[in-house]
Amino acid sequence: MRAALLARPQRRLALALAAAATGLALAAAGVFHPAPRDLTSVPPGDVALVNQQPILMSDFVDETQSTAGGSFADATPADRARVLRNMIDQELLVQRALAINLPEQDTSVRDALADGVNNEINSGVLATSPDEGALRVYFAAHQSDYSSKGSMNLTDLVLHVGGFENVDQSVNQALADAAEAVYQLRSGAALDYVQQHFSMMDSGKVSGDTLDFAAQIHLSPKLYAVARGLSDGQVSNPIADTDGVHVLVMHHRVAPVPADFDSVRNNVYSDYTKAREAEAQQENLKFLRATAQILIAPGHGE
Amino acid sequence: MRSFFGWGPLAAGVLLLLGAMPSAAAAPSTDASYSIWTVDGSTVHVRFILPKAEAVLLAAGALRIDAAAAAAAGAQLSVSASSADCPALIQDEWVGKYYILAPASGAYRFEMTFACPSAVGLTLHNHVLFSAAPGHIDYASVQVDRRRAVLETFTAAHQDLVLPSIGQTLHGPGLAPFARQGLARLWGADALALVAGLLLLARRWRDLLDIGCALALGYATALAIMLGGLVAPDLSIAAAAAGFLVAVLGLCALRAQTDGPPSAPQWRVAMGACAGVLGAGVLAAAAAKGLSTGLAAAGLGLFCLAQVFIAGNGPRIRLLQFAPAALFGLLDGAVWAQALHPLRMTGAGLTPALLGYDLGAFLALAAATGAGMAGLWMLRRWLRPVQLFAGDLAAAALTGLGLFWFVSRLYGV
Secondary structure, eight states, X not given: OHHHHHSHHHHHHHHHHHHHHHHHXXXXXXXXXXXXXXXXXXOTTEEEEETTEEEEHHHHHHHHHHHHTSOTTTSOHHHHHHHHHHHHHHHHHHHHHHHTTHHHHOHHHHHXXXXXXHHHHHHHHHTSOOOHHHHHHHHHHTGGGGBOOOEEEEEXXXXXXXXXXXXXXXXXXXXXXXXXXXXXXXXXXXXXXHHHHXXXXXXXXXXXXXXXXHHHXXXXXXXXXXXXXXXXXXXXXXXXXXXXXXXXXXXXXXXXXXXXXXXXXXXXXXXXHHHHHHHHHHHHHHHHHHHOOOOOOTTOOO | OOOOOSHHHHHHHHHHHHHHHHHHOSOSOOOEEEEEEEEETTEEEEEEEEEHHHHHHHHTTOSSXXXXXXXXXXXXXXXXXTTEEEOBOOOBTTTBTOEEEEEETTEEEEEEEEEOSOSTTEEEEEOTTTTTOTTOXXXXXXXXXXXXXXXXXXXXXXXXEEOOOTXXXXXXXXXXXXXXXXXXXXXXXXXXXXHHHHHHHOOSTHHHHHXXXXXXXHHHHHHXXXXXXXXXXXXXXXXXXXXXHHHHHHHHHHHHTSOSSOOSHHXXXXXXXXXXHHHHHHHHHHHHHOHXXXXXXXXXXXXXXXXXXXXXXXXXXXXXXXXXXXXXXXXXXXXXXXXXXXXXXXXXXXXXXXXXXXXXXXXXXXHHXXXXXXXXXXXXXXXXXXXXXXXXXXXXXXXXXXXXXHHHHHXXX
């Protein structure tokens, strides 16, 4: 038999058979995989299986303790049975919610899920207390947020350029007129006289005592930057802006006063924590976006 | 037998295939839906599982395919009790009659509940898709009053299912409808190609017995494996492997039709090209589809080379030449059984269906091979002048077609 196998034709045949068997074994390993088996008993570490989904013993212990208000050992069998029943009911409802695709259909469920993920992310931030140095660095970088509220009472005179009524007015001409108006105002001329003489308009963007944040909203960034530097009675230089040339006349200015760190430490702590939470959430989203495949229909964008 | 083998027939075969590929590319038809009926007293709950291709057909261009398909399919489902219609419950103001579930495994799913006036004379009606696709079939798991679920089928000819009276057991349809599906397997392009490949290898009437044994072994193994429930096939890899077996038969036929050792330069070039293509295919499959696909491709490649060698080594081990038939039976039976997975039925409930299908498919393939052999025997006088050329051409065509099926099914082309 052995001699026969060692003979050349038989050996080649035996090798071919071995190769075919090996090939079949490899192919079978690729085509077939172990079928998922239903568990028929509750594995260690779980207290129950609901449609093959485990309810952890640790969750059951925690829930019993929080419900019964004592240690798990002290909870009565009736208490434990009631808690377990509630947990099984909840698991059934959660499974049903997933089956009917509730997270895709109900906005409140979507919000709750998104908040849940953000809370998970935030827990890492909340677990570590910021040191004093980090708070002071944050305070220094955001000092304007911790100042008293400033206000301003000003008139914003404007010479419009290029509009329907000012079609012949050039910017250079308006700048020259505004410079003359500024000269006269600084020389003591009355505001009404200058306004009338140079046909300047009150833009009406701010009137009366206006808090700084409101003025910042109504004035353009260019005008607000000049206005916040003016003091009582000062007149600005002409400012060329998109709608014409402006002259700001500051009647009364209350500048914001920066607070000292100790008096606002609690606010700084809270703001610092919120900023770190937002940062962590953005980092998480950045990671999720980097690993996600997002396709957007033609004609739409984000 | 001296082969006419040369480059001409091979090229001609490949050219013929290019024309045949688009129609033959698809895997065995999946024109099927699934429904799970749970009857609890006078309340009937149905979960309907609709593959996306069928859902698109029903949605008729609607933007929200799941909702439109659920509405269209739901309107075709009903229940009656003693000839009185059972109203479908309004689930809530927003979802209406249909609870649309999360899609799973490439299928849309929805649920409905019917409240009947009584539990007497219940009849389930399912008319979904039968008018648009007469060949459509719905596999239904029907469970009455918490007894064992029974596998039923709804077809164009059988759209109503009368449930037994209260206290009696639903017995199911037996083997017949599933055996019919097994018999219909013969009209699958890959099954016909398999029969053609087996005919190319068969030389004597005795070979029919070998082929029958191989097919029986394959389908019996599939039955045992799928009822055992220990392993399950990966559907796309298994369908691709079934296609590849056709290519194996084609190559075996080419080799068997060539006398003596393959020393001709064409053979060396062809074998080198085959080995190169197989190696590249294995690497590409592993890289693109993962380790399982790579393993399957490597195993099939090795099996293919061994089979080609065996095919050229005389009649002593002819049974092994028909190993692809056994494997085809195994894969076909396993794939069909796995396709019923959405119903989540246990082995015992599936036994009549699997047994019926495997029996039907075995009989169909064995009978077709026998009929083919008889036909060739009767026409042998007229075929003799073109026998060698036609044999090589057909073998080359099967090789190309099998490889095409392997690639297209694996990559879902």
